Amino acid sequence: MNESANWKMSTLGGLNLTESVKMKAANTTSPGVPTPPSLRTPRTGFGICRRGMLGRILVVDDNTDLVTTLREVLEPHGFVVINATKGQDALRIAETDGFDVAIVDVKLPDTSGVDIIQPLRRASPASEVVLVTGFASVDAAIAALRSGAFAFILKSFRPEELLSTIQQAITKVRLMRDREELERRYRALVELTDVLVIGLDETGHVALFNRRAAALAEIASEEAYGRDFVDTWIPEEDRARLRESLSQAHRGERLREVETSFVEPNRRVRWQLLPARDSEEKRHHFVYLIGIDVTERRALEKRAADAEALSAMGTLALNLAHEIRNPLNAAVLQLHLMGRDIDKLEADYERRAAMHRRVEIVGSEINRLNRLLTEFLELARPRGIGREPVHIGSLVDDVLELERESAERRGIRIERQIVADGCGVAIGDREKLKQVIINLVVNSIEAMKGGGTLTARVKCGDSNVVLEIVDTGPGIDPELVDNVFDPFFTTKEGGTGLGLSIVRKIIDQHGGDVSITSEKGQGTQVRVRVPSGR
Structure with missing residues (x-):
């Protein structure tokens, strides 16, 4: 009896195969044959595809009777059966259409079924291969499993044995694809x-x-x-x-x-x-x-703390400003009278000159205290800002002209890189923005004690005007750069430490931002952006 006949004569629960197939076609469940559950999620592409289809089964066998019989067994259970008579044909189908489970005969016209296990799985990833043969040894079975076969079935086999094996393979395929999908989603989540x-x-x-x-x-x-x-x-x-x-x-x-x-x-x-x-x-x-x-969060927390400190200083400043300025004005007046009295003293010229120098020193310190008080009040006073078109380039020209003599005395060369068209117009308070430019220019000039170059740039961004003041001074230590906007922090002798704090407050009021970059020995650049009027 040949293999096909042997297969057809297999029994299932006392029924021959033909009767079993008829019962399945009539949706009658025979004893001992589990009905495979439908998959939860329909798939497209390779493998499990359309709704109601349990899987694509690729039968690689040149025995047409056996292929026909396998169709009669598998298709009533929702499987789609595709046939290839040669190994090369099977590989082409796997590469173009894919499969879920391949039932491969060990002996094929052009190759061995064992030899095409790995090529089939590479052509259709996340699939399984079941080998069948009528003549096999234990060594052959072990070799097949080592080559990546899911199972090794000997002819003749009963339909329930084949169905059970196919169902287990389909379950494994589904789990592998579910895992791949989860990994894909996980990686997408991680990347996005x-x-x-x-x-x-x-x-x-x-x-x-x-x-x-x-x-x-x-x-x-x-x-x-x-x-x-x-x-x-x-x-x-x-x-x-x-x-x-x-x-x-x-x-x-x-x-x-x-x-x-x-x-x-x-x-x-x-x-x-x-x-x-x-x-x-x-x-x-x-x-x-x-x-x-959390870089921005830490910066916001720091700025909130600064704002709280400024608020407290504002209350203190407003309460004490009158009391401080009265004695300062009295001291200035007394110094003036003292200077006149010194000229009336019966003393030699050198002694009177020395006394005048001391008066000048006291006067200079009083003026510094008065300037500090003015800047302190400017920083703390919660005054609103105007809203009008302001040409930043014109303001920069005015300030540079104002500070030109001071720069020349220090051997500082001034370079202008200012846009000439109307794109340099910002919306804001002219006097406050002028104060910003004055503070930045004066800081740069005072930083270059041995001379250098001060570059003033005005250019236009997408929705803002950008002002850059660059000097070739000694620069700032990297660990100090983050502190330069803090109230009372200064690296200059006699500085109040309020100039850049005032700059940042004014720019914040305008809805802009200010940043500073510096390298020790290479100079400093301050960059200010304010919303444009375009």
Whole structure:
């Protein structure tokens, strides 16, 4: 009896195959044959496709009787059966249309079924292959399974045996595809989220570096893989603390959030460390770092604290200004009278000159106190601003002309790079914006004690006017740059420390922003942006 006849004579619960197929076609369940459940989610493309279809079965066999019989068994259960008589034909079908499960005869006209297991799975990923043959040994079965076959079935086999094997293979395929879909969604979420997601192995080297982290580090994600995360992107002052937190995570200890700098000292990131435990070894070989960039939040908190301090100073200033100015005015008047009395003294010229110098020193200090009080009141007084078109370039020209002699005395050359058209018009308070320019220009001139170049630029952005004042002075220490806008902070002898605080307050009132960049020994640049009138 040939294989086809042997197959057709197989029985199922006392019924021959033909009767079993008829019962299935009539939706009558035979004893011992489970009805495969429908899949929860219809799929498109390779594999499980249309609604109501349980799966695509690729039968690779040149025995037409056997193929016909397999169709009669599988199609009533919702499977779509596709046939290929040769190995090469099967590979073409797998590459173009795909399949869910392939039933492959070991002996094919052009190749061995064992040899095409891996090519079939590469052509149609997340699929399974079931080998069938009428003549096989234990060694052949082991070889087939090692080659990646899901199962090895000997002819002749009963229909329920085949259906059970196919159903198990379909279930595995579905689970693999569900996992791939979840991984795809997970990766999409990791890449699209606005938080930093970084994965580190047990040695602290990068295994995951999402798009947000790559953008802040200014590097492609692929270039980050394999690098030591702490040594590469964490500034030195925070490395020991983060390494200790990572060690705790690997030990499975309960962790708090840790905040460090990232890439550069001024960028602050708050990290949540999530260890991934190896269920078998019960160790945490992998740690996820979920980071939130809190740089702007810290800046806002600092500015809020400054605003609170300024508010308190404003109340104090308004209450004490009158009391302070009265004795200052009296002191100035007495100094004037004292100067006249010195000229009346019967003393030699040198003695009178020395007394005049002392009077001048006291007068200079009183004037400095008066100037400090004026700036203090200007910073603290909650006065509104005007709203009118102001040509920033014209204001810069006026201020530079005003300070020209002072710059020349110090050996400072002034360069102007100012737009001539109307795009340099801002909406704001003319006098306050002029005060901003005066403070910035005077600061730059006073910084260049040995001479240098002061460059004033006015240019237009998309919706704002940009003013830049650049000097070639000694610059500012990097650790001090963040403090220059704080009230009473100064790096100049005799400075009040209120000039840049006033600048920032005025620019904040205009809805703009001000920033400063400086390098020790290379000079300083202050950049101001205010909304334009366009």
